[in-house]
Amino acid sequence: xxxLLHALAVLLLLAVAILPAAxxxxxxxVPKNVLVFGTNTADIxxxxxxxxxxxxxxxxxxxxxxxxxxxxxxxxRVVPRLASSWTASxxxxxxxxxxxxxxxxxxxxxxxxxxxxxxxxxxxxxMAPSFLVTDFIKAPTDVVAVSPTQxxxxxxxxxxxxxxxxxxxxxxxxxxxxxLVRRNATPDDPQANKWLTANEAGSGxxxxxxxxxxxxxxxxxxxxxWKGRPSMGRIFIQDMPEAATQLLALQQGDIDVAMGLLPGxxxxxxxxxGFQVKQTPTFTIRYLTMxxxxxxxxxxxxxxxxxxxxxxxxxxxxxxxxIDPGQTIVPAGxxxxxxxxxxxxxxDRARALMREGGYxxxxxxxxxxxxxxxxxxxxxxxxxxxxxxxxxxxxxxxRNADILGVYRAQRHQMAIQRWGADYPDxxxxxxxxxxxxxxxxxxxxxxxxxxxxxxxxxxxxxxxxKRAALYAEIQKTVLDEGPYxxxxxxxxxxxMRTNVKGVDPSPLYETYDLSNATKE
Amino acid sequence: MLASIxxxxxxxxVFVLSHVIPGDPVVAILGGQAREDVIEAVRRRWGLDRPLxxxxxxxxxxxxxxxxxxSLATNRPVAMDLxxxxxxxxxxxxxxxxxxxxxxxxxxxxxxxxxxxxxxHVVRFLSLIGLSMPVFWLGLxxxxxxxxxxxxLPGPGQLDIFVSRPPGVTGLLTVDALLARxxxxxxxxxxxxxxxxxxxxxxxxxxxxxxxxxSMLEVLGQDYVKVARAKGLAERTVILRHALKNALLPxxxxxxxxxxxxxxxxxxxxxxxxxxxxxxxxxSAMLSQDFAGIMxxxxxxxxVFSFANLIVDLAYGFLNPKIRYE
Numbered sequence: 001x002x003x004l005l006h007a008l009a010v011l012l013l014l015a016v017a018i019l020p021a022a023x024x025x026x027x028x029x030v031p032k033n034v035l036v037f038g039t040n041t042a043d044i045x046x047x048x049x050x051x052x053x054x055x056x057x058x059x060x061x062x063x064x065x066x067x068x069x070x071x072x073x074x075x076x077r078v079v080p081r082l083a084s085s086w087t088a089s090x091x092x093x094x095x096x097x098x099x100x101x102x103x104x105x106x107x108x109x110x111x112x113x114x115x116x117x118x119x120x121x122x123x124x125x126x127m128a129p130s131f132l133v134t135d136f137i138k139a140p141t142d143v144v145a146v147s148p149t150q151x152x153x154x155x156x157x158x159x160x161x162x163x164x165x166x167x168x169x170x171x172x173x174x175x176x177x178x179x180l181v182r183r184n185a186t187p188d189d190p191q192a193n194k195w196l197t198a199n200e201a202g203s204g205x206x207x208x209x210x211x212x213x214x215x216x217x218x219x220x221x222x223x224x225x226w227k228g229r230p231s232m233g234r235i236f237i238q239d240m241p242e243a244a245t246q247l248l249a250l251q252q253g254d255i256d257v258a259m260g261l262l263p264g265x266x267x268x269x270x271x272x273x274g275f276q277v278k279q280t281p282t283f284t285i286r287y288l289t290m291x292x293x294x295x296x297x298x299x300x301x302x303x304x305x306x307x308x309x310x311x312x313x314x315x316x317x318x319x320x321x322x323i324d325p326g327q328t329i330v331p332a333g334x335x336x337x338x339x340x341x342x343x344x345x346x347x348d349r350a351r352a353l354m355r356e357g358g359y360x361x362x363x364x365x366x367x368x369x370x371x372x373x374x375x376x377x378x379x380x381x382x383x384x385x386x387x388x389x390x391x392x393x394x395x396x397x398x399r400n401a402d403i404l405g406v407y408r409a410q411r412h413q414m415a416i417q418r419w420g421a422d423y424p425d426x427x428x429x430x431x432x433x434x435x436x437x438x439x440x441x442x443x444x445x446x447x448x449x450x451x452x453x454x455x456x457x458x459x460x461x462x463x464x465x466k467r468a469a470l471y472a473e474i475q476k477t478v479l480d481e482g483p484y485x486x487x488x489x490x491x492x493x494x495x496m497r498t499n500v501k502g503v504d505p506s507p508l509y510e511t512y513d514l515s516n517a518t519k520e
Numbered sequence: 521m522l523a524s525i526x527x528x529x530x531x532x533x534v535f536v537l538s539h540v541i542p543g544d545p546v547v548a549i550l551g552g553q554a555r556e557d558v559i560e561a562v563r564r565r566w567g568l569d570r571p572l573x574x575x576x577x578x579x580x581x582x583x584x585x586x587x588x589x590x591s592l593a594t595n596r597p598v599a600m601d602l603x604x605x606x607x608x609x610x611x612x613x614x615x616x617x618x619x620x621x622x623x624x625x626x627x628x629x630x631x632x633x634x635x636x637x638x639x640x641h642v643v644r645f646l647s648l649i650g651l652s653m654p655v656f657w658l659g660l661x662x663x664x665x666x667x668x669x670x671x672x673l674p675g676p677g678q679l680d681i682f683v684s685r686p687p688g689v690t691g692l693l694t695v696d697a698l699l700a701r702x703x704x705x706x707x708x709x710x711x712x713x714x715x716x717x718x719x720x721x722x723x724x725x726x727x728x729x730x731x732x733x734x735s736m737l738e739v740l741g742q743d744y745v746k747v748a749r750a751k752g753l754a755e756r757t758v759i760l761r762h763a764l765k766n767a768l769l770p771x772x773x774x775x776x777x778x779x780x781x782x783x784x785x786x787x788x789x790x791x792x793x794x795x796x797x798x799x800x801x802x803x804s805a806m807l808s809q810d811f812a813g814i815m816x817x818x819x820x821x822x823x824v825f826s827f828a829n830l831i832v833d834l835a836y837g838f839l840n841p842k843i844r845y846e
Contacts, residue, residue, distance in 0.1 A: 026671075036681065042804055045549060046595040053550070128562075131555045197595045213594065213604060214796035216681050236681045240794045244660050245676045248668045254675050399807060401548030408547065408556070422553060432553075439556055 025274025028253035033233035038240040039259035048196035049174035053128035058510040065174025065202035078165040092158040097151045102226040104177040112145035117178040129172040158460045166423030177201040257496040263320035279493045283421035286488035293446040301357030307343045308350035323488035328475040329433040330426045336471035362390025367414040370400035426471040427459040445483040523826040534818045545809035589812035598816035607691025609797035613782035615717035620724025628732020650726035659792035676794035716793040724778040735767040776832035
């Protein structure tokens with residue numbers, strides 16, 4: 001019996017040993033004019049541009065719908081898209097757009113009335129991303145078709161060009177085909193929201209051919225796109241929720257790009273012939289937040305003690321180097337980013353600040369952390385770090401939805417959270433992190449600081465140099481006094497085969513542009 | 521009647537539990553960056569600002585009309601979601617139970633017949649390993665071996681992405697492909713089914729093998745089996761016709777329970793194999809507190825279990841003529 005088991009074990013070992021190694025790149029099974037992504041698509045609620053607010057959905061809409069304008073790839077300026085040109089009034093409140101000749105996928109022409117219709121839908125539906133429009137345009141009547149090719153928009157505040165693009169460069173204002181929408185409207189659903197959830201009515205470079213939930217999204221290049229047919233004939237986004245499965249599919253040549261690998265897997269594949277890993281900083285911030293309504297954190301010295309007690313380098317190691325250790329609220333790569341990183345681990349300084357703040361003997365605090373592959377380890381390290389200054393942290397790992405409920409109700413003590421820029425302008429970050437009145441992060445943390453006046457002033461400032469100076473000032477104030485210990489700007493990594501060209505992840509997820517993708 | 525009361529009871533309990541646990545479904549769906557006014561508007565639109573009893577009353581009234589409500593997470597009727605995801609689970613669960621029951625019966629019988637011999641020891645040892653092996657891990661190892669290294673079976677998904685889905689008649693891909701006489705799609709769908717079905721069926725296999733072995737051992741010691749052998753009947757006839765038939769009752773019960781469990785959806789297997797089934801839908805509904813989705817899945821699972829129990833009960837009557845239902 002024993003001899004038999006031994007023989008079986010040896011045979012199994014031999015069988016595994018003689019199998020070909022799996023690490024290398026198997027020949028691709030994807031044709032050259034097709035690009036296949038593997039990622040988790042379960043986040044999509046709807047593909048209606050007036051509703052989509054999740055990563056994958058907005059990314060798809062960026063390709064199936066046209067917006068009036070877009071950002072240059074380095075986010076330094078606004079570039080034309082459906083609008084071939086535009087002019088702004090001296091007070092930057094009124095913009096007049098001229099549309100280029102373009103057609104919807106249905107064959108109908110795109111005109112200014114369609115843009116008005118699309119903006120009106122956003123107001124009518126009032127879905128999650130609607131604030132991107134309603135924060136800057138008071139009423140649907142402020143968007144007017146002057147002629148079939150001309151559109152006038154009156155904003156509720158002065159809009160520097162980059163801020164204007166926050167509205168008209170975002171897929172939420174993707175132009176829908178009014179005739180197609182009306183045809184699919186019902187008395188219960190006059191905006192055809194249900195129909196547009198799984199169908200599209202756009203004029204973008206790609207046509208949505210098929211979306212089977214939790215299976216695949218298929219897009220085909222639009223022959224009559226105003227810019228010409230995109231180089232890649234078809235794009236598939238295959239649903240693959242599991243990172244290890246994505247890795248195997250990439251190695252086997254069933255997908256061209258894996259978007260959701262774990263940090264260690266990215267490192268593994270980066271060193272393998274036939275594969276490349278492309279990365280970009282993102283306009284996203286990971287931060288530890290401290291509720292000023294919780295007595296100890298009402299003292300700025302205590303908040304800063306926490307910032308000095310954290311071991312930022314250790315968190316980077318825990319993230320396996322897939323984060324940039326920025327500390328200001330405007331992430332790297334965005335206009336007016338301040339490079340300051342004053343906080344490094346300095347326990348003497350931290351203890352002195354605790355003493356100054358009146359908490360030399362420390363206190364107990366609860367730290368909520370979302371379920372995530374890495375964050376619980378980061379929280380455990382933070383607990384260890386803060387114990388050095390006598391803050392006794394109780395870590396609670398929860399669903400992010402549960403944390404958000406507490407966070408929004410201002411009932412937290414400490415939490416690890418993230419903020420992704422809704423649009424690539426410091427106004428978005430400054431409003432969220434520093435403007436108490438906007439009822440976003442400063443409000444949730446009960447941090448009502450005079451800097452909020454600067455936020456409003458900066459958003460309306462027309463001179464870029466003055467704007468940059470104002471945002472630098474805001475960042476400095478939040479850095480020195482704010483209730484946030486920013487510890488990471490996460491990087492976005494995509495692993496792909498080396499024959500894939502022109503596919504470069506974008507700092508802003510939805511503008512991950514595939515229109516120049518090719519394969520050798 | 522009893523089943524209806526049980527199902528209603530399950531619905532009430534799940535409704536109350538899913539509403540009293542902490543968390544806000546609207547916040548879960550809209551995320552951390554949605555504005556307060558939008559959250560309030562969505563809450564009103566979905567009736568989530570109403571008292572709990574009123575929400576339940578509305579749910580029951582809708583249910584009586586056959587309307588399961590709209591899913592917050594998919595923005596479409598829950599009935600449509602269930603129609604989309606449940607067939608994939610039925611297909612996978614059925615293939616898994618066929619593998620699990622077929623192999624489990626065979627292994628259990630062999631083990632019982634060879635009781636105390638080395639074959640029995642090997643089977644028991646492998647059963648122990650099989651029970652202890654996490655499905656998630658087994659799935660990844662088999663993918664690595666049979667998909668990535670040997671290339672014998674296709675990778676994740678229900679179908680290659682370049683293969684068009686056959687027209688949906690039953691929702692079961694293999695059946696629909698056959699109905700459409702699309703044999704290429706059938707081959708593709710069938711080959712995609714093998715690996716997840718083996719993984720999912722492995723636990724059922726072990727459980728069924730163990731109960732088969734135990735039940736057969738009990739029956740093989742009975743006097744009538746000794747008489748059958750003394751009569752000079754072939755060993756195969758003794759085991760399959762006389763012993764197995766009498767050992768089947770507990771085995772059928774276990775198979776029914778396993779099948780019912782498999783039909784609930786298997787979130788880990790579905791995640792590893794990117795299988796668009798009910799397990800992932802149910803998990804995502806639970807994580808986002810999508811009440812309508814949770815209630816729809818609960819109702820479906822309660823119905824499935826009631827149906828599986830009914831089939832098992834009917835099978836008892838067929839296998840043992842002494843059991844009669846009035």
